[in-house]
Amino acid sequence: xxxxxxxxxxxxxxxxxxxxxxxxxxxxxxxxxxxxxxxxxxxxxxxxxxxxxxxxxxxxxxxxxxxxxxxxxxxxxxxxxxxxxxxxxxxxxxxxxxxxxxxxxxxxxxxxxxxxxxxxxxxxxxxxxxxxxxxxxxxxxxxxxxxxxxxxxxxxxxxxxxxxxxxxxxxxxxxxxxxxxxxxxxxxxxxxxxxxxxxxxxxxxxxxxxxxxxxxxxxxxxxxxxxxxxxxxxxxxxxxxxxxxxxxxxxxxxxxxxxxxxxxxxxxxxxxxxxxxxxx
Numbered sequence: 001x002x003x004x005x006x007x008x009x010x011x012x013x014x015x016x017x018x019x020x021x022x023x024x025x026x027x028x029x030x031x032x033x034x035x036x037x038x039x040x041x042x043x044x045x046x047x048x049x050x051x052x053x054x055x056x057x058x059x060x061x062x063x064x065x066x067x068x069x070x071x072x073x074x075x076x077x078x079x080x081x082x083x084x085x086x087x088x089x090x091x092x093x094x095x096x097x098x099x100x101x102x103x104x105x106x107x108x109x110x111x112x113x114x115x116x117x118x119x120x121x122x123x124x125x126x127x128x129x130x131x132x133x134x135x136x137x138x139x140x141x142x143x144x145x146x147x148x149x150x151x152x153x154x155x156x157x158x159x160x161x162x163x164x165x166x167x168x169x170x171x172x173x174x175x176x177x178x179x180x181x182x183x184x185x186x187x188x189x190x191x192x193x194x195x196x197x198x199x200x201x202x203x204x205x206x207x208x209x210x211x212x213x214x215x216x217x218x219x220x221x222x223x224x225x226x227x228x229x230x231x232x233x234x235x236x237x238x239x240x241x242x243x244x245x246x247x248x249x250x251x252x253x254x255x256x257x258x259x260x261x262x263x264x265x266x267x268x269x270x271x272x273x274x275x276x277x278x279x280x
Contacts, residue, residue, distance in 0.1 A: 002035060004063050005043075005176070005198070005280060007046055007121055007125075008063060008119075009040075009255060010037065010041070010120075010214055011060070011114060013033055013036060013037045014037065014056060014060045015038070015111060015115065016033055017033040017034055017053055017056055018053055018056075018057065018111070018275075019111075020033065021198055022107070023217045026163075027189055029120075031052075034050060034051065034056055037050065037056060037060075040051050041063070042060070043142075045063075050236065053279065054274075054276050056260055056275070057271075057275055058139075061269070061271075061272055064268070065132055065264075065268055066132060067132065067133065068131060068132050068134050068265050069132075069153050069268060069269050071134070072211075072214060072265065072266060072269035072270075073269040073272060073273055075209075075213070076172075076210055076278045077273065077276075078210070079172065079176060079210055080273075083175055083176070087175050090175050091175060091181075093181055094168075094172065094175065094181035095278065097171075097182070098167075098168055098171070098277075099278050100279065102164075102165075102168070103274065104162075105164065106164065106165050106274055107273070107275075109160070109161040110271040113158060113161045113264075113267060114205070114264075114268070115227055116154060118155070119148040119150070120151050121170050122144075122147070122150050122256055123150055123257060124151070124154075124261055124264070125251070126143040126144065126254070127141065127254055127258045127261055128261050130258055131261035131262045131264075131265055132239075132261075132265070133191070135277075137164055138252075138258045139252060139255060141252070141254040141258075142236060142252075142254060143253060143254045143257065146233065146253055147236055148233040148238070148253065149234075150258065150262065152226060152233070153227070153229065154260050155222055155223060155226040155227075155256065155260050156215060156223050156224075156225075156226030156228070157199055157219070157226075157227070157265065158221075158260060158263035158264055158267055159198070159218065159226070159263060160198065160221075160227065160252040161267050162214070162218070162263055162266055162267050162270065163198035163199070163201045163202075163218070164198070165267075165270045165271070165274065166202055166205075166215070167192065167193055167201070168270070168273075168274055169214060170184070170192060170202075170204045170206050171189070172202075172203035172205075172211065173208050173211055176208060184204055195202075198220075198223075199215070199218070199220035199223075200213035202214070214266050216266070217259055217262040217263060218263075219259065220242070221240070221242035221249060222240060222249075222251075222259065223257075223271065224241075224242040224246070225240025225241055225242060225249075226240065226242075230242075230246075236252055236254075237250050237251070238250060238251055238252070238253050238255075238256045250274055272280040
């Protein structure tokens with residue numbers, strides 16, 4: 001139930017299909033990639049209804065990260081469907097703004113993030129089931145493989161990728177609150193984008209549970225250690241500092257992998273949510 005065979009190979013096909021579609025490349029090559037993906041998946045499951053890149057990316061991440069992926073993306077999708085009826089023009093303004101100003105960076109960040117994730121998938125997969133079912137009782141878990149050199153920077157990378165995408169959720173929340181997408185309660189969009197630190201990017205939508213779920217499992221101290229390589233492993237334990245002179249902290253390596261998986265799932269759900277709108 002909780003395994004997608006040949007995950008790394010399948011990600012390569014998904015990435016190539018997205019790249020072809022984004023670059024407006026040969027349609028027949030894209031169709032062949034999608035058909036090959038469908039054949040690979042149907043070796044293990046029943047009929048796979050995938051005919052375009054939007055369905056492809058959703059199918060892949062939903063299979064990889066079920067059921068947590070759906071628990072994140074479906075409520076947010078419902079909010080967007082609501083706005084397509086009640087505030088269609090403002091939602092379109094948001095999509096146009098995001099496509100012009102943030103989508104290219106978001107796309108590149110996510111492609112890079114998941115290429116790194118699947119490159120080290122042997123490590124992350126050891127704790128993936130717990131993240132998929134949102135099981136936080138992992139403090140006593142041990143893992144066999146401890147190739148920390150392949151994973152030590154991942155949490156910081158995922159933190160940056162996810163929080164960079166929060167501008168989309170924050171603007172979406174503005175519309176849900178009855179305001180123009182670029183009008184925050186206490187600041188301008190320009191200030192939010194350029195002045196608000198990443199650790200506080202979720203504050204504008206903290207009271208909207210269907211959006212705030214994306215911000216769970218964020219740890220700015222761990223991000224600082226991972227992002228600035230002030231992190232190391234000794235046996236079963238990962239040690240890190242939030243800054244060059246910050247206090248030393250620690251956690252089990254299994255717990256570190258778990259948090260990496262949690263953020264990877266959040267990144268996947270937000271990436272697909274964006275893709276479904278930006279690629280239309």
